[in-house]
Amino acid sequence: MKYRILVTGGSRGIGRAVVEELGTRPEYQVIAPTRDELDLLDDRSIEAYVEKLEPVDALVNTAGINILGKLHELDSDSINAMLNTNLVAPLKLIRGVAPGMKTRGGGRIVTFSSIWGMRSKEYRTLYSMTKFGVNGMTRALARELGPSGILLNCVAPGYVLTEMTAKNVPPDEQKRLCAEIPLRRMAQPSEIAKTVAFLLSADNTYITGQTIVIDGGFLA
Numbered sequence: 292m293k294y295r296i297l298v299t300g301g302s303r304g305i306g307r308a309v310v311e312e313l314g315t316r317p318e319y320q321v322i323a324p325t326r327d328e329l330d331l332l333d334d335r336s337i338e339a340y341v342e343k344l345e346p347v348d349a350l351v352n353t354a355g356i357n358i359l360g361k362l363h364e365l366d367s368d369s370i371n372a373m374l375n376t377n378l379v380a381p382l383k384l385i386r387g388v389a390p391g392m393k394t395r396g397g398g399r400i401v402t403f404s405s406i407w408g409m410r411s412k413e414y415r416t417l418y419s420m421t422k423f424g425v426n427g428m429t430r431a432l433a434r435e436l437g438p439s440g441i442l443l444n445c446v447a448p449g450y451v452l453t454e455m456t457a458k459n460v461p462p463d464e465q466k467r468l469c470a471e472i473p474l475r476r477m478a479q480p481s482e483i484a485k486t487v488a489f490l491l492s493a494d495n496t497y498i499t500g501q502t503i504v505i506d507g508g509f510l511a
C-alpha cells in the first residue's frame with residue numbers, strides 16, 4: 292500500500308520542490324491538486340475536494356500568499372484573502388483529512404510558517420498574523436491528535452529563492468539581506484523540501500507540535 296501524501300501549493304516555488312523531493316521515493320503517492328481542483332480561497336472548493344478525497348497518510352500545507360501593506364492599506368479583501376489562504380484553509384484541510392488518517396493508524400502533517408511567524412517586520416502584519424497563527428494551531432492540534440498517532444509540525448523558512456521572494460524583496464535588498472544571513476545566501480527550495488520530507492517520513496517518530504526554523508541562521 293502506497294503512503295499517500297496531499298500537497299498544496301505544488302505548482303511552483305517551495306511546494307514544487309516538495310513534490311519533486313517526495314516524488315523520488317517510490318513508496319509514496321503524491322497528490323498535488325492544481326488551483327482549479329482545489330482553490331483555497333473558495334470554501335465550496337475545499338469542501339468538495341475533501342469530500343471526494345480518499346484517505347491520506349500525510350498532508351503538507353504549503354500554499355500561501357503574502358500581501359504586504361501599511362496598517363491603513365489593509366482592506367477587508369486583503370485581510371480575508373490572507374487569513375483564508377494561509378490559516379483557515381490549512382485548518383479546514385487538516386479537519387478534512389484527520390478522520391482518514393485515524394483509520395490508517397496515524398499520520399503526519401506539515402504546515403508552512405515563516406521566520407515572520409517567529410518575529411516580525413514592518414508591513415508584514417497580515418503575514419505574521421497568519422504565520423504566528425499556524426504555529427499556535429499546530430501546537431493545539433498536536434496535543435489533540437497525538438493520541439491518534441498524528442504528528443503535526445510547522446516549518447519556518449527564512450529567505451528562499453522563489454517568485455514570492457522575487458516579488459517582495461528587490462534585488463538590492465536581497466544582496467543586503469544575504470550579508471545578514473550567517474550562511475551568506477538565501478535557501479534553495481530543495482533545502483526546505485528535504486526537512487519537510489523528513490518530518491513526513493516514518494523516521495520522524497517523536498517530533499510533534501514544533502516549528503522548525505530553516506533560515507541559514509538568520510534568527511540566531
Ligand SMILES: NC(=O)c1ccc[n+]([C@@H]2O[C@H](COP(=O)([O-])OP(=O)(O)OC[C@H]3O[C@@H](n4cnc5c(N)ncnc54)[C@H](OP(=O)(O)O)[C@@H]3O)[C@@H](O)[C@H]2O)c1
Nearest residue numbers: 300302304305326330331332354355403405450451453455
Ligand atoms: N519564499 C520564501 O522565502 C518563504 C519564506 C518563508 C515562508 N514561506 C512560505 O512557504 C510557502 C510557499 O511559498 P513560495 O515562496 O513557494 O510561494 P509561491 O512561489 O508564491 O507559490 C505559492 C503557491 O501557493 C499556491 N496558492 C496560492 N493561493 C492559492 C489558492 N487560493 N488556492 C490554491 N493554491 C494557492 C500557488 O498556486 P498557483 O500557482 O495556482 O498560484 C503556488 O503553488 C508559503 O506558505 C510561504 O508563506 C516562503
